[in-house]
Amino acid sequence: xxxxxxxxxxxxxxxxxxxxxxxxxxxxxxxxxxxxxxxxxxxxxxxxxxxxxxxxxxxxxxxxxxxxxxxxxxxxxxxxxxxxxxxxxxxxxxxxxxxxxxxxxxxxxxxxxxxxxxxxxxxxxxxxxxxxxxxxxxxxxxxxxxxxxxxxxxxxxxxxxxxxxxxxxxxxxxxxxxxxxxxxxxxxxxxxxxxxxxxxxxxxxxxxxxxxxxxxxxxxxxxxxxxxxxxxxxxxxxxxxxxxxxxxxxxxxxxxxxxxxxxxxxxxxxxxxxxxxxxxxxxxxxxxxx
Amino acid sequence: xxxxxxxxxxxxxxxxxxxxxxxxxxxxxxxxxxxxxxxxxxxxxxxxxxxxxxxxxxxxxxxxxxxxxxxxxxxxxxxxxxxxxxxxxxxxxxxxxxxxxxxxxxxxxxxxxxxxxxxxxxxxxxxxxxxxxxxxxxxxxxxxxxxxxxxxxxxxxxxxxxxxxxxxxxxxxxxxxxxxxxxxxxxxxxxxxxxxxxxxxxxxxxxxxxxxxxxxxxxxxxxxxxxxxxxxxxxxxxxxxxxxxxxxxxxxxxxxxxxxxxxxxxxxxxxxxxxxxxxxxxxxxxxxxxx
Amino acid sequence: xxxxxxxxxxxxxxxxxxxxxxxxxxxxxxxxxxxxxxxxxxxxxxxxxxxxxxxxxxxxxxxxxxxxxxxxxxxxxxxxxxxxxxxxxxxxxxxxxxxxxxxxxxxxxxxxxxxxxxxxxxxxxxxxxxxxxxxxxxxxxxxxxxxxxxxxxxxxxxxxxxxxxxxxxxxxxxxxxxxxxxxxxxxxxxxxxxxxxxxxxxxxxxxxxxxxxxxxxxxxxxxxxxxxxxxxxxxxxxxxxxxxx
Numbered sequence: 001x002x003x004x005x006x007x008x009x010x011x012x013x014x015x016x017x018x019x020x021x022x023x024x025x026x027x028x029x030x031x032x033x034x035x036x037x038x039x040x041x042x043x044x045x046x047x048x049x050x051x052x053x054x055x056x057x058x059x060x061x062x063x064x065x066x067x068x069x070x071x072x073x074x075x076x077x078x079x080x081x082x083x084x085x086x087x088x089x090x091x092x093x094x095x096x097x098x099x100x101x102x103x104x105x106x107x108x109x110x111x112x113x114x115x116x117x118x119x120x121x122x123x124x125x126x127x128x129x130x131x132x133x134x135x136x137x138x139x140x141x142x143x144x145x146x147x148x149x150x151x152x153x154x155x156x157x158x159x160x161x162x163x164x165x166x167x168x169x170x171x172x173x174x175x176x177x178x179x180x181x182x183x184x185x186x187x188x189x190x191x192x193x194x195x196x197x198x199x200x201x202x203x204x205x206x207x208x209x210x211x212x213x214x215x216x217x218x219x220x221x222x223x224x225x226x227x228x229x230x231x232x233x234x235x236x237x238x239x240x241x242x243x244x245x246x247x248x249x250x251x252x253x254x255x256x257x258x259x260x261x262x263x264x265x266x267x268x269x270x271x272x273x274x275x276x277x278x279x280x281x282x283x284x285x286x287x288x289x290x
Numbered sequence: 291x292x293x294x295x296x297x298x299x300x301x302x303x304x305x306x307x308x309x310x311x312x313x314x315x316x317x318x319x320x321x322x323x324x325x326x327x328x329x330x331x332x333x334x335x336x337x338x339x340x341x342x343x344x345x346x347x348x349x350x351x352x353x354x355x356x357x358x359x360x361x362x363x364x365x366x367x368x369x370x371x372x373x374x375x376x377x378x379x380x381x382x383x384x385x386x387x388x389x390x391x392x393x394x395x396x397x398x399x400x401x402x403x404x405x406x407x408x409x410x411x412x413x414x415x416x417x418x419x420x421x422x423x424x425x426x427x428x429x430x431x432x433x434x435x436x437x438x439x440x441x442x443x444x445x446x447x448x449x450x451x452x453x454x455x456x457x458x459x460x461x462x463x464x465x466x467x468x469x470x471x472x473x474x475x476x477x478x479x480x481x482x483x484x485x486x487x488x489x490x491x492x493x494x495x496x497x498x499x500x501x502x503x504x505x506x507x508x509x510x511x512x513x514x515x516x517x518x519x520x521x522x523x524x525x526x527x528x529x530x531x532x533x534x535x536x537x538x539x540x541x542x543x544x545x546x547x548x549x550x551x552x553x554x555x556x557x558x559x560x561x562x563x564x565x566x567x568x569x570x571x572x573x574x575x576x577x578x579x580x581x
Numbered sequence: 582x583x584x585x586x587x588x589x590x591x592x593x594x595x596x597x598x599x600x601x602x603x604x605x606x607x608x609x610x611x612x613x614x615x616x617x618x619x620x621x622x623x624x625x626x627x628x629x630x631x632x633x634x635x636x637x638x639x640x641x642x643x644x645x646x647x648x649x650x651x652x653x654x655x656x657x658x659x660x661x662x663x664x665x666x667x668x669x670x671x672x673x674x675x676x677x678x679x680x681x682x683x684x685x686x687x688x689x690x691x692x693x694x695x696x697x698x699x700x701x702x703x704x705x706x707x708x709x710x711x712x713x714x715x716x717x718x719x720x721x722x723x724x725x726x727x728x729x730x731x732x733x734x735x736x737x738x739x740x741x742x743x744x745x746x747x748x749x750x751x752x753x754x755x756x757x758x759x760x761x762x763x764x765x766x767x768x769x770x771x772x773x774x775x776x777x778x779x780x781x782x783x784x785x786x787x788x789x790x791x792x793x794x795x796x797x798x799x800x801x802x803x804x805x806x807x808x809x810x811x812x813x814x815x816x817x818x819x820x821x822x823x824x825x826x
Binding site: 157286 | 668676693723739
Binding site: 101272 | 371374375380381382383386388390391392405509513549551555558559566569
């Protein structure tokens with residue numbers, strides 16, 4: 001019993017970690033305050049769910065769940081190229097909401113508010129991921145791959161350039177760098193992994209509806225990347241684990257679900273605000289948002 | 291049909307205008323997006339519910355208590371959180387993120403205390419609609435429009451003619467110069483939150499009377515108000531008011547053409563478009579988006 | 582190599598640049614001077630593409646660069662130092678220079694698969710330029726932590742290490758202490774001996790008269806005089822513009 005619960009928590013940590021790492025690339029490394037990031041998560045989830053329902057093999061569906069959001073990221077980056085900081089945050093919130101409205105109203109595609117039930121568990125080369133333990137292993141593999149790929153990217157010269165663009169875009173332009181292309185690629189990378197997280201989510205919970213992808217669902221993820229420290233993958237790793245575990249501890253000591261939900265949000269909000277005031281670099285970060 | 295849509299647009303616009311005006315006042319003075327303003331509005335609605343529906347205090351006294359309480363809430367947010375961030379020279383982006391955190395905090399507290407089910411406040415609600423110029427409109431809705439117009443007119447007069455209003459505009463234009471000239475900028479920041487949040491309280495009261503109360507309404511209302519402010523020019527209180535009315539009207543005419551489920555998306559779509567192409571709004575002063 | 586023809590730029594009612602023309606001589610240090618508000622920084626922004634002109638043309642190596650974007654102009658050989666310190670503050674000095682010298686870092690896949698391409702070559706060039714500017718000790722410091730003068734030196738290093746044909750420097754010695762000012766003068770002379778073409782804006786007259794081969798004087802958006810330092814010192818129009826009359 002306990003072990004089933006721990007496996008569940010571990011899977012949730014994996015999904016949130018992939019999502020948080022993807023947002024870290026966007027906000028921490030590229031300096032793009034994309035508050036609409038949940039839209040990529042949701043698009044990935046729906047893509048994966050709908051494709052597998054049409055009989056597409058899960059591995060292909062997973063890849064598509066990563067790739068389709070990249071198109072949206074490209075489209076988003078064009079008009080938002082000139083926006084900075086808070087204006088960018090608000091415009092991307094608007095984007096997130098428009099996608100949410102589409103999920104809610106495009107009934108023929110997404111089944112609207114009813115959502116999509118009965119999403120199949122992944123089948124990889126004939127092997128069915130039928131229980132949670134095997135799903136955990138799958139999630140760990142994907143999370144591990146995500147972390148190592150992102151680590152390679154941020155340590156590469158491109159990663160360096162992405163950070164330079166974040167620090168001073170005009171200076172980067174003056175050094176001959178096409179900053180629009182760089183920011184766009186950064187956003188597309190973050191969209192890809194958000195979509196992957198979305199696929200994992202859809203096939204674990206086996207039911208998705210628009211409410212999981214409302215705009216404000218981004219807040220716990222934002223907490224994770226700021227508390228861990230901006231531009232630190234390691235920080236995101238630790239912060240995500242801690243932030244997922246804290247409410248679970250509360251559940252363990254018997255807090256009823258109706259209180260648990262808001263209590264979790266309150267804790268996240270308080271920690272976020274305290275960190276922003278007293279330790280804006282978070283625990284492992286080197287960067288303060290400009 | 292046209293008159294009905296126009297009436298609906300004005301009613302929605304009136305509420306958005308109250309939201310936008312308070313927000314714009316705070317934004318103009320403090321130079322950051324106080325996103326938590328949305329939750330202050332919601333808190334206002336729930337406080338009225340608390341005083342009037344739960345405790346049973348006389349309606350008008352409840353209204354006054356609510357307005358004072360929401361003004362206090364806004365003041366506390368500034369005093370406890372924003373002032374500290376300002377001391378540490380936090381960027382507007384950090385202030386925005388903190389503000390979103392505060393919105394979540396307040397909404398979660400409301401959810402905790404009052405639970406998620408929708409609340410209604412039975413006052414002026416069950417009244418028949420009157421026919422006016424071809425549109426059906428309830429007495430409450432007329433009250434909303436008139437209250438908004440009177441209040442906002444008073445606010446504009448205050449901003450233009452009172453010494454407080456002038457001081458706020460001075461701080462908004464040039465904080466350092468204002469300090470040199472002897473204006474107590476800390477006090478001005480506090481006043482902007484008191485006044486802006488009091489107006490938010492009134493907006494919350496009207497929303498509570500007109501619709502059902504739900505804890506999560508804050509972000510939605512905030513974005514509507516913010517969009518209105520952006521359309522009209524976020525640094526200009528009269529601009530924000532005008533933009534908000536326009537938003538209400540466009541929204542309601544918009545669902546003539548689009549499925550009604552997309553009503554909210556109209557506001558967000560407009561927000562997106564204006565931020566991209568006309569960030570200074572229709573009337574606004576140049577703020578300057580970085581190239 | 583660099584030529585501007587009848588450049589005009591208006592900000593609302595203000596004529597920041599009002600018919601400015603000059604031809605820059607190769608392999609020389611040219612200074613652009615003039616009282617505040619003369620339009621010098623605007624000219625720099627126009628040349629480097631950060632402002633769009635209202636009228637006129639700009640040529641780099643006979644190529645019309647008037648309508649190009651900043652990064653395209655930079656790729657054609659223009660290397661610029663800004664008036665305000667514009668380092669990548671969260672990166673180290675070495676990483677700042679790597680950004681500059683590595684032309685391929687925008688190639689995403691290339692970088693991912695071959696992160697160490699040219700690593701040795703870059704290391705050598707970086708070591709050289711750090712030595713030239715006497716900031717070798719700063720190599721692994723975070724740029725944002727440096728003092729003002731050190732930052733200016735790093736900016737200069739970053740601009741020098743960028744493959745370029747012409748350097749334009751906006752107030753390279755403004756606000757630096759006398760020692761660093763002397764260092765920068767020495768560095769610029771070394772660069773000139775290496776055949777560099779340099780255009781700079783400065784208010785520091787001692788610096789300008791001693792380092793420049795040629796001086797262009799602007800006032801109210803136009804060029805009012807050109808010549809050697811000796812000629813400019815004696816030029817009546819220049820004295821009027823600076824002292825008012």
